[in-house]
Amino acid sequence: MDILIVEDEAEIAQLIQLYLEKEGFSCRTCRDGITALQIFQEQKPDLIILDLMIPGLDGLEVCARIRQKPGTKDPFILMLTARGEELDRIIGLSTGADDYLVKPFSPKELVARVRALLRRTLRQGGQTETYRTQHFLVDVDQRSAQRYLTEHQLEALDLTTLEFDLLSTFMSYPGRVWNRTQLIDKLWGSNFFGDERVVDTHIARLRKKIEPDPSNPTFVKTVIGVGYKFDDPVVQ
Incomplete structure (x- = not known):
């Protein structure tokens, strides 16, 4: 490295x-x-x-x-x-x-x-998951994230490493509510040092790239007093 x-x-x-x-x-x-x-x-x-x-x-x-x-x-x-x-x-x-x-x-x-x-x-090594919802497609192995413009037309999302990890985590458990501690444990592991509010910062950055209106999010929603959840129907 x-x-x-x-x-x-x-x-x-x-x-x-x-x-x-x-x-x-x-x-x-x-x-x-x-x-x-x-x-x-x-x-x-x-x-x-x-x-x-x-x-x-x-x-x-x-x-x-x-x-x-x-x-x-x-x-x-x-x-x-x-x-x-x-x-x-x-x-x-x-x-x-x-x-x-x-x-x-x-x-x-x-x-x-x-x-x-x-x-x-x-920690990403060995994963081969692909997650697809109505509006997004994420390939964990290739570390690629795309948004559906139409049913058959995709647009690549230009995400940072952490933004990609956040989106793939959300899409792996659609509808699940995550608090900051759970997201830190999932993305950083037990060796995290710092302020939990770093999660809020990266959520805001992710929203700017995937939400039609980041100030009124459609996909990454805030659950007041708890945390965040990803709301987009899964496509089989």
Whole structure:
């Protein structure tokens, strides 16, 4: 697995690289946002450790630009920051970060979070399920998601890794109500670290891509006081 470390403090970057390479990961470092985007385009890392406060483009802007690039490899993003305020954490997650770690942090905790994120990809191995509802078709093995425009015409959905995992999870149990804890356990596993509200952020992003009116969702519905459910008739 290839990891890009974007951190302008050389000692911190070297420490992160040292611990990750001990665990068998291949790492590259850079110190500014513009270089980070260039490396992302050239090397397509599996995961990016991204400091919030970096020269050039800050971490939020780098994260947003990566998530806006259709058709490219969609890496996991672990955001680092010296700030601990809740607002910064929410903004980081809303731009597309998968997890968030506040400095100072334990290198062992960082390694555990990296493994937890990458495990989400590994856990898909061996699955061959295909889910079809009236409006959507998902192939878990091929990791493709499509929307029916007509009975015989399909349109590919440009989903991030987590958006795809959310949609396939919902479609595997249509009508089931999921709370945040259950979705976290399904998608992240027992090694999840972070704020449960990251689920709400990614639900909102998924709705923007599959709902005719995201503010009044037809498919991914909120069950007040409980969680979310997927409402679309199954097609055999």
